[in-house]
Amino acid sequence: MLMLCCTLPQISLVWAENTDVQDGAHVYIQDGVVYCDVQTFTQEPYILKVIGSGSPMTVVWQFDVVQTRDYWLDKTVVSVRLGRQVIPDLVTQRWLMRDLSGGVVKYTDDAHEAMRFLTSMEHIAVVDVSVLDVQQSYMLTTTSYIHEGEEEEEGWWSSLTDWGEDMGTVALELLEQKEDE
């Protein structure tokens, strides 16, 4: 368990990274915003094989900040869902990289770059610190939903059957810090 501390003008954010999964999420605060970097290593060969064989691939990343409650189900505070897609063009040997959230489209002639486009998310703004309460425990959970094809959802039952892959859970706790410290 890694314990880090970041000093802010008035409050501190303490978080812990859960390292019991092979793929991990990294959380940090910048300008009062909680950012997250996440990358999956276990799916890289599979994704490279799929996009190398010409099949489109879509990866949806979901970042959930939930309030920890001991006596009832956890309560979700923030849920961010971002999607990325790669559409191969085998004839011209180019891969179209599309950010489903921002609409940015870009071609690359390197399959590994397209694979990294899908398998890593960097500097993702998850939640503003002001949204979180002091002295309250939170959990930041990162989940990836990987499926072949250009369509993101298959149906209403997909949420029941596709539970995604847990990419890591980080405990968040805001501590009030005096200015003289």
Next chain:
Amino acid sequence: MSNQSISQDKYLFQMMRFSPFTLVLLLLVVIYYVWPSADHFGPTYLNWINVGLLSLLTMMIFSFGIYNFKRGKQESAGFSLRTKLVTAMVLMVLLPSLILQVTANQVINKGFDVWFDVRVDTLLDKAMKLAQGFYEDVESEMELSLSQVVSEHDFPTLEPTPLGSLVLNQYMEKLLHKYAWDRLELFDASQRLVATAERIQSNQAFGNVETRPISDAGRLSIALGRYTIDHETRQDGEYVIGYLPLLAQRRLVGLFRAEVRLPADITTTARSIESDYRTYQELNRHRQGIQETFMHILMIAMILVVCVAGVFALLFARRLTAPVEELASALKQVEAGDFDALVEVDAKDELGSLAESFNSMIGRLKYNMETLTETQSELTNALVNSRQRQYVLENLLSNLHSGVLLLDASGEIRLMNDTCKTLLMFPEHKEDKKSMYDFSEVHLKPVLDFFETLQTQELEDLQQELVISYGLQTVRILARGTLLGGEEDVFSGWLLVFDDVTQLADAQKHRAWAEVAQRLAHEIKNPLTPIKLSTERVKRRFREQVDDVKVFDTCTDAVISQVERLQRLLADFSNLATLPKPEMETVSVALLLQELRELYSPYPNLTFEGMPEGEVCCDVDQIRQVLINLIDNALATQAQVRVYVEVTHEDTRFYVQDDGPGIDENAREHIFEPYFSTKAEGSGLGLAIAQRISEEHHGQLLLLSAASPTRFCMWLPHVQPHHSREDEA
């Protein structure tokens, strides 16, 4: 059906009771494997349909198993048959379905191996390489053209040539024709289109040109200051586009964009190859999932078939076993004694016929049972009456003083009371006699002879007096036999009745002898006295007058002595006839013996052995007379005589033994009869009187040994039986 077969059936039924749970476990394993995996290709609804159907089937089988288990414990009638039918029918469907499923899986696997053959893979790779090579060639040609344009000596620097001038237009047309481009556009530094040169197609109208923005590749070309190649797909086809920046002293003054339209037929083919290649790779990558899809479809079909077959089997088995169950239930009611259990006859088939036969059988059985119950009641009453009569008869027979023996025609004993056993003196240690021919003892021979006489001579009745001697006892029995029934009667046999007439015979004999004695005494005794007196008178008066005194004396003395002997004889007869009743008193045995010892002290050959303590209840004068009689008889043998006594709790036994020559066989049989004597001077009444006295004391006088040494025994009981008034009378 043998016990082994029944046990096998029970074992099979027990196995079948647990088979649903085994099947449930198997289905759960199948559900686990059917559950869609994370890397499943394609839609997963088939998996979910299978999971749903399998879950439904599992629940049905589990419910059936629970129901089966509960009913099996209750051993419901017909349930075993129903379970067997359902199981058999489901198996009849399930086994072919499973075989079909396995076969189809094998066929699918083989098919996939054919579809995804290495040659197909290689062919598609080559086709893909060919398509990619075509695009690469076009791009390479574009790159080569652009590089040649840069290296040409007349490449315009654009410094002296204003944009849009005729020279520039001619130069662009020259390039268009030289490198076979389809379109060439010139942009200024602000990326505005300033000139266009285009190859006019045969069916293209002049001036129908579109202005397109600069792509990322173009901007990259501007940034790098060198040519770049791009590829665009438009509605009218695909294009290879080359960007070439125009530099003047390292400053961008313009940008060429050259386009080559790819042949539509080739691009279509290339895209088709790409599509096929992608599809093939997807299929190849998900061949496992596709196989599973086929398997799921087959499994759905199999499950539906099995479910439908199971439902039909259940309905059919229920319809088939319901009458059997009803019959079995009715049979159980009949077994419990309820003969009103009838079965409804609904069908006309074999089961209906069976139900009719069952109802008919139950009707007859009910009638027979009612008749049987009535008969049983009557028999019970008759048996009770018979037992009552038997009880009365047995009590009557047991209280009879006569012995009763009932024999059947074959001589088997049907009835014998205890008095008969006592009278005939059956040995106690022997088993009960079952037949007349079991009377094998010596003392019972007269009884057997009596029966054989009755049987062989076919007499209707017979009466005889039998003498039975057993041990020290001799009894006289009056036996009467009567033939019972005839050939047509239910029972035929003989009834033998035995009465103890010993005392009666003795009494009659004594009474006869007493009458004889009284008559003799009356007729003979009276003349004897005058004869004796006259003879004595004659002797006194005429003795002096006779010639031969000696002869006279001898004659007169003989007359007188014989008269005296006759008088003594008559006195004995008189005693025998008028023997008084004994006056009982308790006497010391030792004292009695002492008196006798003193009386016979002169006789040295007489010894009294022992002096036992004890008392005997008797008339001492009579007993003394008996003992004197016995001792006198013994002393008459001139041999050694012994007298000894045994006193027990029950009786006293006086023994007189002599070492004389003994008594011969003929004399032995009559020795106790009156007027029988082996002595010339004896009256023959001594032993008769002694026996009479012993019997009057309810004892006996016995000759234990006739041969030497001769031994007599007088047995006297200590307890005198009470005489009834009839006996005294």
